[in-house]
Amino acid sequence: MQNKDYSYYAIIVAGGKGKRMNQDLPKQFLRINHLPILMHTIKAFHHHTYQPQIILVLAETDVAYWKSLLQQYQFDVPHQIAFGGDERFDSVKNGLDLIHEENAVVAVHDAVRPLVSSETISRCFDTAVLKGNAIAAVASKDSVRRITQKGNEALNRAEIYLIQTPQTFQINQLRKAYKQSFQSHFTDDAAVVEKAGFDISIEKGDQFNFKITFPEDLILAEAILKSRT
Amino acid sequence: MQNKDYSYYAIIVAGGKGKRMNQDLPKQFLRINHLPILMHTIKAFHHHTYQPQIILVLAETDVAYWKSLLQQYQFDVPHQIAFGGDERFDSVKNGLDLIHEENAVVAVHDAVRPLVSSETISRCFDTAVLKGNAIAAVASKDSVRRITQKGNEALNRAEIYLIQTPQTFQINQLRKAYKQSFQSHFTDDAAVVEKAGFDISIEKGDQFNFKITFPEDLILAEAILKSRT
Numbered sequence: 271m272q273n274k275d276y277s278y279y280a281i282i283v284a285g286g287k288g289k290r291m292n293q294d295l296p297k298q299f300l301r302i303n304h305l306p307i308l309m310h311t312i313k314a315f316h317h318h319t320y321q322p323q324i325i326l327v328l329a330e331t332d333v334a335y336w337k338s339l340l341q342q343y344q345f346d347v348p349h350q351i352a353f354g355g356d357e358r359f360d361s362v363k364n365g366l367d368l369i370h371e372e373n374a375v376v377a378v379h380d381a382v383r384p385l386v387s388s389e390t391i392s393r394c395f396d397t398a399v400l401k402g403n404a405i406a407a408v409a410s411k412d413s414v415r416r417i418t419q420k421g422n423e424a425l426n427r428a429e430i431y432l433i434q435t436p437q438t439f440q441i442n443q444l445r446k447a448y449k450q451s452f453q454s455h456f457t458d459d460a461a462v463v464e465k466a467g468f469d470i471s472i473e474k475g476d477q478f479n480f481k482i483t484f485p486e487d488l489i490l491a492e493a494i495l496k497s498r499t
Numbered sequence: 500m501q502n503k504d505y506s507y508y509a510i511i512v513a514g515g516k517g518k519r520m521n522q523d524l525p526k527q528f529l530r531i532n533h534l535p536i537l538m539h540t541i542k543a544f545h546h547h548t549y550q551p552q553i554i555l556v557l558a559e560t561d562v563a564y565w566k567s568l569l570q571q572y573q574f575d576v577p578h579q580i581a582f583g584g585d586e587r588f589d590s591v592k593n594g595l596d597l598i599h600e601e602n603a604v605v606a607v608h609d610a611v612r613p614l615v616s617s618e619t620i621s622r623c624f625d626t627a628v629l630k631g632n633a634i635a636a637v638a639s640k641d642s643v644r645r646i647t648q649k650g651n652e653a654l655n656r657a658e659i660y661l662i663q664t665p666q667t668f669q670i671n672q673l674r675k676a677y678k679q680s681f682q683s684h685f686t687d688d689a690a691v692v693e694k695a696g697f698d699i700s701i702e703k704g705d706q707f708n709f710k711i712t713f714p715e716d717l718i719l720a721e722a723i724l725k726s727r728t
Contacts, residue, residue, distance in 0.1 A: 407644065411712045413662035413687040414643075415636065416654070421698050424690045425645070425659075432661075433642035458642040461653045469650050477715050483640050486706050486723070493722025494715070 273399045277374045278322035280315040280436070284308055284381030285327050285354020285361035296332060297482055298381040299339065303495045307482060308336075309345050310384035310495075315377070316347045318391050322377060324349040325368050327361045359456050363448045369441060375399055376444055377436035378459045382482040385494055386436065393473045394438035402468060403439040405460045406475030407431040433458055434475040443468050502628045506603045507551035509544040509665070513537055513610030514556050514583020514590035525561060526711055527610040528568065532724045536711060537565075538574055539613035539724075544606070545576045547620050551606060553578040556594040588685050592677045598670060604628055605673055606665035607688045611711040614723055615665065622702045623667035631697060632668040634689045635704030636660040662687055663704040672697050 272278070284298040298308040308326075315322050328336055330353045339345070350368050354361040362378055369376065375398050377391065390406050397404035410430045415422045437459040439447075444459070447466035456462050460470045478494055480487065501507070513527040527537040537555075544551050557565055559582045568574070579597050583590040591607055598605065604627050606620065619635050626633030639659045644651045666688040668676075673688070676695035685691050689699045707723055709716065 405644075410661060411710050413690065415634075415660045415662055415689070415699070415701065417658040417660070417701075422660070422701055424684070424686075424693060426684060427686050429646040430654075431644045431646070431651070432639060433644055455653070455655060457653075457656050460644070461642065464653060470644070472644065472646075472651055477713050481640050484706050489722055489726045490719050493718055497718045 271396065272320045275373055276399060277371050278320045278395060279325060279369055279374055279376040280322040281325045281327060281362060281365035281376060281378045282308070282311055282315070282381050283327045283354075283358060283361050283365070283378065284332075285329050285358065296329070299332075299335070300482075300488060302384065302488060302491045305343065306339055307384045307491075308381050309339075309343060311379065311381050311386070312347050312349060314384065314386050314388070315379070315391065318388055320392070320395055322395075325352055325365045326350070327352045327354050327365045329354045357452055357456075359448075359452045359462065362444075362459060366441075366444055366448055371441065374441040375438060376441055377438040378444075379435040379437075380481055383435055383479050384482070385478040385480070385491060386434075387476050387479065390474070390476050390479060391436060394436045397471055397473050398438040398440060401471045402443055403437070403460075403463060404471045404473040405437045406434040406479065407472045408434065408475050408477060431472055433460060434479050434481075439463060500625065501549045504602055505628060506600050507549045507624060508554060508598055508603055508605040509551040510554045510556060510591060510594035510605060510607045511537070511540055511544070511610050512556045512583075512587060512590050512594070512607060513561075514558050514587065525558070528561075528564070529711075529717060531613065531717060531720045534572065535568055536613045536720075537610050538568075538572060540608065540610050540615070541576050541578060543613065543615050543617070544608070544620065547617055549621070549624055554581055554594045554597050555579070556581045556583050556590045558583040586681055586685075588677075588681045588691065591673075591688060595673055595677055600670065603670040604667060605670055606667040607673075608664040608666075609710055612664055612708050613711070614707040614709070614720060615663075616705050616708065619703070619705050619708060620665060623665045626700055626702050627667040627669060630700045631672055632666070632689075632692060633700045633702040634666045635663040635708065636701045637663065637704050637706060660701055662689060663708050663710075668692060
């Protein structure tokens with residue numbers, strides 16, 4: 271349930287250049303169901319009942335294109351824009367700099383996870399208000415192995431969670447965490463905040479909330495959206 | 500490339516009862532594109548250029564239903580049937596008992612991974628001939644955490660592989676491994692074979708080769724099949 275003592279924010283991180291897609295266009299601009307992925311993602315937060323303020327982190331070189339898309343699609347969801355940095359770490363940090371309140375709870379979300387459900391967003395915000403943070407995750411359906419120096423070894427599948435976004439934090443945790451220097455193992459915000467000394471709370475994500483990384487993911491995302499309408 | 504010194508087999512494991520689907524019918528019998536999932540899976544191996552002999556492991560209580568499906572769909576791919584056991588471990592073991600050759604290479608495959616590609620099957624067979632075994636796997640796109648006694652901790656995503664099937668072995672490795680007693684961490688064949696003292700080789704799987712576990716996976720599988728035709 272929304273806590274009126276807090277301001278709610280969503281930082282949507284679209285700074286990346288999408289090295290893995292067979293397309294020239296950064297993947298957050300690819301269309302699914304005739305709308306850029308990034309607009310689906312922004313709408314997921316804009317339509318959420320907590321009405322978070324939206325901060326979009328975009329590569330500076332993509333801003334002009336984004337503005338042309340806003341016009342082309344007559345997309346009028348209010349949002350602020352921050353510029354992306356070299357690493358995802360720098361992009362989140364730049365987005366964070368636009369928040370000046372003390373009692374804020376912030377969902378950091380990948381632009382390329384357009385199918386996040388309203389329930390997942392609620393759970394993450396609510397748990398972050400209670401516990402300081404909440405990271406959407408799903409249990410692994412597959413067995414899991416880890417590469418070791420000698421070869422590889424089985425991990426206990428029951429202990430393994432695949433981490434999604436939103437990764438949601440009270441602002442004080444993010445502010446402290448993002449004062450650290452970048453480290454190469456910072457693949458998500460949870461790793462940054464954990465390194466700053468905070469315990470991480472895992473929340474239930476959803477199977478459809480996958481990251482659009484490979485061309486086949488576009489087919490999946492389209493199919494899911496079509497099945498919803 | 501096919502090695503003529505070896506006989507090629509596929510053991511397709513469909514013994515399970517599908518506790519996680521909101522359906523009464525075991526999930527391997529659900530239809531995608533108007534054909535039971537299990538028939539898609541069998542066809543993937545039957546159409547492979549190495550023409551593996553197919554052994555299907557079915558719960559004994561499902562055999563009559565399967566035979567009715569064969570008739571209904573006029574499905575005439577030759578295959579032997581073994582009965583499933585209490586655990587996946589027992590099912591594979593029963594399938595293995597139907598192979599009497601010494602120079603065999605055996606792909607064990609989940610019935611509910613119908614979208615496995617011909618390339619993945621080839622890679623696994625070829626590597627197993629060379630190295631003794633080969634396990635299809637994909638790198639994790641998501642950050643990964645492990646539940647610990649104190650809470651949870653980030654793992655190094657670059658080291659994590661999500662394991663698929665086929666898991667492919669020279670028969671001597673499987674025979675030795677399946678003489679062991681069942682243990683609860685045997686979530687796949689690689690864990691069984693590893694416990695018997697063999698090193699495990701990881702091979703490139705594919706993103707579409709996911710396990711149909713949740714109802715939403717049916718939507719994804721249908722979409723992918725439609726995009727192929």
